[in-house]
Amino acid sequence: xxxxxxxxxxxxxxxxxxxxxxxxxxxxxxxxxxxxxxxxxxxxxxxxxxxxxxxxxxxxxxxxxxxxxxxxxxxxxxxxxxxxxxxxxxxxxxxxxxxxxxxxxxxxxxxxxxxxxxxxxxxxxxxxxxxxxxxxxxxxxxxxxxxxxxxxxxxxxxxxxxxxxxxxxxxxxxxxxxxxxxxxxxxxxxxxxxxxxxxxxxxxxxxxxxxxxxxxxxxxxxxxxxxxxxxxxxxxxxxxxxxxxxxxxxxxxxxxxxxxxxxxxxxxxxxxxxxxxxxxxxxxxxxxxxxxxxxxxxxxxxxxxxxxxxxxxxxxxxxxxxxxxxxxxxxxxxx
Amino acid sequence: xxxxxxxxxxxxxxxxxxxxxxxxxxxxxxxxxxxxxxxxxxxxxxxxxxxxxxxxxxxxxxxxxxxxxxxxxxxxxxxxxxxxxxxxxxxxxxxxxxxxxxxxxxxxxxxxxxxxxxxxxxxxxxxxxxxxxxxxxxxxxxxxxxxxxxxxxxxxxxxxxxxxxxxxxxxxxxxxxxxxxxxxxxxxxxxxxxxxxxxxxxxxxxxxxxxxxxxxxxxxxxxxxxxxxxxxxxxxxxxxxxxxxxxxxxxxxxxxxxxxxxxxxxxxxxxxxxxxxxxxxxxxxxxxxxxxxxxxx
Numbered sequence: 202x203x204x205x206x207x208x209x210x211x212x213x214x215x216x217x218x219x220x221x222x223x224x225x226x227x228x229x230x231x232x233x234x235x236x237x238x239x240x241x242x243x244x245x246x247x248x249x250x251x252x253x254x255x256x257x258x259x260x261x262x263x264x265x266x267x268x269x270x271x272x273x274x275x276x277x278x279x280x281x282x283x284x285x286x287x288x289x290x291x292x293x294x295x296x297x298x299x300x301x302x303x304x305x306x307x308x309x310x311x312x313x314x315x316x317x318x319x320x321x322x323x324x325x326x327x328x329x330x331x332x333x334x335x336x337x338x339x340x341x342x343x344x345x346x347x348x349x350x351x352x353x354x355x356x357x358x359x360x361x362x363x364x365x366x367x368x369x370x371x372x373x374x375x376x377x378x379x380x381x382x383x384x385x386x387x388x389x390x391x392x393x394x395x396x397x398x399x400x401x402x403x404x405x406x407x408x409x410x411x412x413x414x415x416x417x418x419x420x421x422x423x424x425x426x427x428x429x430x431x432x433x434x435x436x437x438x439x440x441x442x443x444x445x446x447x448x449x450x451x452x453x454x455x456x457x458x459x460x461x462x463x464x465x466x467x468x469x470x471x472x473x474x475x476x477x478x479x480x481x482x483x484x485x486x487x488x489x490x491x492x493x494x495x496x497x498x499x500x501x502x503x504x505x506x507x508x509x510x511x512x513x514x515x516x517x518x519x520x521x522x523x524x525x526x527x528x529x530x531x532x533x534x535x536x
Numbered sequence: 537x538x539x540x541x542x543x544x545x546x547x548x549x550x551x552x553x554x555x556x557x558x559x560x561x562x563x564x565x566x567x568x569x570x571x572x573x574x575x576x577x578x579x580x581x582x583x584x585x586x587x588x589x590x591x592x593x594x595x596x597x598x599x600x601x602x603x604x605x606x607x608x609x610x611x612x613x614x615x616x617x618x619x620x621x622x623x624x625x626x627x628x629x630x631x632x633x634x635x636x637x638x639x640x641x642x643x644x645x646x647x648x649x650x651x652x653x654x655x656x657x658x659x660x661x662x663x664x665x666x667x668x669x670x671x672x673x674x675x676x677x678x679x680x681x682x683x684x685x686x687x688x689x690x691x692x693x694x695x696x697x698x699x700x701x702x703x704x705x706x707x708x709x710x711x712x713x714x715x716x717x718x719x720x721x722x723x724x725x726x727x728x729x730x731x732x733x734x735x736x737x738x739x740x741x742x743x744x745x746x747x748x749x750x751x752x753x754x755x756x757x758x759x760x761x762x763x764x765x766x767x768x769x770x771x772x773x774x775x776x777x778x779x780x781x782x783x784x785x786x787x788x789x790x791x792x793x794x795x796x797x798x799x800x801x802x803x804x805x806x807x808x809x810x811x812x813x814x815x816x817x818x819x820x821x822x823x824x825x826x827x828x829x830x831x832x833x
Contacts (some may be wrong), residue, residue, distance in 0.1 A: 219672040227684050339563075339820070343812040345764055347771045348787060348805025351794050355802075359795040474677030478768055492680060493772060496687050508684065512675040 228505040279506035298381025300487030307411035319422025341416035350482040367484035466522030557825035564821020570814035578630040585624035593619040625781040640762035643701035648708025656716030670706035693776035715747030749826035756819035
């Protein structure tokens with residue numbers, strides 16, 4: 202197993218280098234000049250321009266700029282945001298918990314509904330429940346989530362007035378961040394009304410972001426379950442006279458859930474992509490909104506480092522999923 | 537005589553067999569019907585639409601759809617904030633979405649198939665190089681990568697399509713590579729090689745047609761993905777630019793009116809959903825019909 206882990210990690214090294222080159226190169230070919238973007242509308246004198254160029258290392262040859270950047274990244278220095286003049290990594294750290302919280306609740310929503318729905322659909326294959334569930338799942342899978350978010354706002358915020366339209370918590374609450382996760386922080390402060398407010402802010406964005414993963418998980422659970430239910434050992438268990446519940450819970454479910462776990466892990470990239478749209482619609486202060494704002498503001502440093510960090514997160518999660526899969530399924534390890 | 541007869545009939549019976557399995561799936565047939573209607577609407581948009589998509593009726597701004605008391609009978613689905621007929625814009629929007637889907641799939645398919653075949657056929661450093669590049673592309677969330685690419689190329693529909701094609705293409709490359717690797721060691725390939733077929737012929741004529749099934753399914757999935765991503769880019773202001781009647785772009789410019797005039801938001805999104813759903817239904821049907829493992833005998 203250790204051998205397999207090391208081999209997988211070694212395989213990632215060229216990909217990581219490639220990602221860093223891409224992130225670095227993308228930003229160099231973006232139209233516009235970073236110094237001019239930084240200096241805003243007032244512009245800079247030619248002398249000052251040269252000083253700034255030197256200060257930020259833009260006068261060096263391109264490969265040297267790249268290695269300086271890489272060297273900085275390895276020491277945790279992801280550069281300084283052109284727009285806010287704060288270190289990119291600090292900005293990331295303050296915004297990331299918001300996205301994590303949103304993505305986690307979205308995934309929880311998807312798993313809690315998706316897995317049971319998939320299981321029942323498989324057990325009752327061909328029934329009206331199966332047909333409706335799979336119809337809804339395919340609709341969810343086809344959903345333009347930015348529109349879905351707007352619809353939910355129209356109905357729940359506009360028509361019923363149940364939920365707020367934007368942000369993470371009502372502006373009347375001032376809480377010192379502890380973990381950065383609003384739901385946890387409000388509880389740690391023992392502030393119940395604040396917790397309720399945070400929850401009400403979170404619920405619609407989480408549903409929107411969780412919709413496609415929910416559909417994917419429900420479909421995957423159903424097909425994995427159907428496959429397992431057709432296996433010989435399930436028939437044997439039935440033939441031995443086991444109760445249908447025991448056959449499903451003990452024999453079928455455990456094996457069916459292996460591919461589902463992988464599917465859940467692979468939703469993380471999707472969630473980070475979906476966060477861009479969801480956070481834009483609900484003005485959720487997370488990394489998705491941060492990235493799109495930085496792209497439109499032409500904040501090169503943030504785009505470059507943000508791309509790099511996000512890609513590294515997606516890759517790490519995929520690696521963990523692969524390793525977990527190998528742990529459960531020994532056949533993968535020997536290839 | 538008998539042999540020539542069977543070979544002449546083979547494609548027809550293949551098609552008939554395909555249709556047999558495809559039409560078992562009721563959803564797939566519904567999807568295909570809806571898709572056919574959409575294609576018809578897109579092709580004949582100028583003839584079907586009551587008005588041109590960009591003509592503004594200054595006397596009828598933000599009129600609700602026909603079933604509302606304040607409706608203007610001229611506009612079945614109401615008008616947008618500058619008095620353009622929603623229905624006409626939606627009908628013309630079908631052209632954009634279907635064209636985007638088609639262009640992106642063809643682009644991604646060609647690039648992905650070439651790269652995948654090269655990687656799977658030659659293996660070695662060609663394979664390593666191509667697949668590592670695909671890994672890099674796949675490490676970024678697709679929408680984020682497309683956004684950055686569009687920022688580089690400049691916002692606009694054409695650039696958005698190129699960006700989306702680039703982002704979707706690794707899926708084709710991976711699929712084709714795996715299929716080619718599986719087929720390469722089969723006897724018919726060795727036989728073709730022994731009879732003197734060159735690399736190009738082996739790759740494109742001998743092997744590739746036998747990898748078509750999964751490719752068609754992937755192409756259908758990418759078609760709907762492309763439409764969704766293009767609409768998302770349009771929604772974020774990086775795709776088609778106003779006043780283009782592209783559905784995502786229409787949603788973006790209608791956003792501020794969501795509480796005042798819900799219909800300007802509802803209809804374009806519904807159009808996207810129906811189109812994508814129809815294509816995904818077809819995709820499910822194709823998968824059932826083309827994947828021999830799932831065929832119920």
